Amino acid sequence: MFRSRPRRLALATLTVVPLLALTACGGSADAQGGAAQLDVPAAEADGPLDLSGVCPATVVMQQDWQPEAEHGAMYSLVGADHTVDIEAKSVTGSLVAQGVDTGVDIEVRPGGPNVNFQPVPSLMYLDDSILLGAVTTDGQIAGLADNPVVTVASQLTNSPQMVMWDPESHEGATTIKEAAADGDPLVASGDVFPQLLAAQGIIDKSQIDLSFEGTPQRFVSDPSILQQGFATAEPYSYENEIPQWNKPVDYQLISEVGYSVYPEALAVRADKLEENADCLAKLVPIMQQSQIDYLEDPQATNELIVDLVDQYQTGWTYSLGVADYSVKAQKDLGIVTDDPASGVFGQIDPDRMAEIVDTFGTLLVNAGQIDSADIDPESLYTNEFIDDSISMGS
Template sequence: MPAFSRRACVSYLSSAFILVSISACGAGAQTSAGSAGKLQAAPSAERLAGVCPKTVAVQIDWEPEAEHGPIYNLVGPGYTVDTAKKRVTGPLVIDGKDTGVQIEVRAGGGAIGFQSVSSQMYVDKSITLGTVTTDGAITAAGKQPVTAVAALMKKSPQILMWDPRTHPDWKTIADIGKTDAKVVTIDGATYPSLLVSKGLIKKSQLDSSYDGSPSRFVSDPSIAVQGFATAEPYVYQHEVGAWGKPVKYQLLSDVGYSVYPQALSVRSGELTKLSPCLKKLVPIIQKSTAGFATDPGHALDVIDDLVSQYNTSWVYSKNTGTFAARQMVKLGILANEADGSVGGFDMARVKSTLTTFKPLITESGAKVPADLTADRLATNQFIDTSIGMKTS
């Protein structure tokens, strides 16, 4: 199975530990409680009417969650929710001002049959942008090439976690590899092969039967299990009653998982056509990202509303979202690049990621173009280097 972004296939299960079984609850669009009223127009540099599609459709890789906060932050008041298709549509706003177009944020996971975002982008050409992680873009490059134009996060929130009471001597992932403990992950991810190739864990330790439930870890805390620094540490301690205590973990980005997670991407063949739009839109996304880092309140309200209205088996509390937003900033998951701007790419890192993951993905059975280069995977041509997060 090819590698996808964070939770972009059936194997990528809820960080709230519930196997997702999507059912359409409601047949049509519902108007939210908010009211658009008369929004002030954005300044001309941020007016998107006439250069962008009338509706900028963004395909997300999973259900509503804080990692997508910069995108939900763009959804203005008076939005409507399609509870059948799991989509929210409203005025695309920045700093509370109307850019002149609509934004439609589409849920992934069950809403798109658990297929990858890159695949959905080629099935449905009405999608303007999709969230695709670098290893997923490498996997898709042969038949469904996408190019990332803005990074939602600087590094991946994925972790391996363990029980500190059972394993007080474990401080890092390398410590796990010094034992015979099972490392339980989802099927199809690329990072287990990466960890083995680096000698951090043994192939014999891998167990790809993770189903998203906390029950196995709770009943057998001798194992290490995959998770996300933005969810499991909070949820296990505060929302999993059978556990109710801290876990320890290490970020996979600390040990070579160098991907840009859920990077906003376009179909590569449409990059030139969309350039006039992206020249204005990408800096708006950067501003939204910086704003979300400072004040995530609006985006979290939208996310909480959508989780309720979609009414699937995705469980995501507002407290989890609040924790995630803070954790992203605290851990540098959401952070400026070296030049002080947010949302851009370190192209040397993209090149190194391609070098590292291409053979691993090829070994998994995917056909990666021999001539694939970093600049086909990501570009900084639309990034405004003057826009960055406030740093203390």
């Protein structure tokens, strides 16, 4: 699995900030000294936004990394009455969708260092209170044997992962292949996507360097390298928040060169799908719409995300500037779009899923992460809960 998530630890400096001692008790209220009152109407009883009676009293959602704008669809559902558990690193409040109280609570948990970098499917099998997890398709395939999950909706349509380079050191380069032409290292934290590039002749295998630790230290000191990153964050951070750099970077999305996975898609444990079907029939359309609504009006959610980062105190840094840039990039770069095949937002394309299995099954076998690439693509997803009337253009 391509695990690049140890990426922006302490971007504003050139050293990794140590984890701070956490002295707050679990279940602590937010930084304002207590939960705000929820001032929204209740959903119409038994209507499409009423989740009471069909969903768990607290709908637990597990993200794969620290709070950030790429996770806005989840965090945008957290009501104003939320509380923050600083020790457990979670936020809980009324689940508010489309301006109404759905009758249940939502708890959003971050991943990455907060869970010792465990993959989300593993977490879902360790704790069956997690209903929805953010699982990228190559990670889903990697965990299929021991922790099978089923994707029920896409949130980010295309991966924001990129390869970036210094435009002065790679003058005139507009693609990864052009930037890599002189043989400089591609520094990454996982080998699946570099191996994908090597298999296509975009880079040579000798250029793969898996020593990326998530800081800008090496890129700043050796601008000849190519480096993994997120097009929704690093271009802004490197130009505006790293004083030792403070200039643009160039990049290409790896989704343009074969990294076709669904990033951070919403998944349910395979053995929990049927028993949660009534809940998912209402919750999945809410998640489809929440991503669209978030991108249209992100301010309050971005402020919550930044506040959570500040309260969690894990060494991760995240600013409103990055969050606002991310929202714009998600839209401008086509990272969040309707499914091109159907025109429905969040729907999984069967042909694309089959292509993903063909490509990444082989790569994961070669990487020693799975034993067999004999995988039925249809076992990885279902569109049965998708509301096909929901689109970004509607």
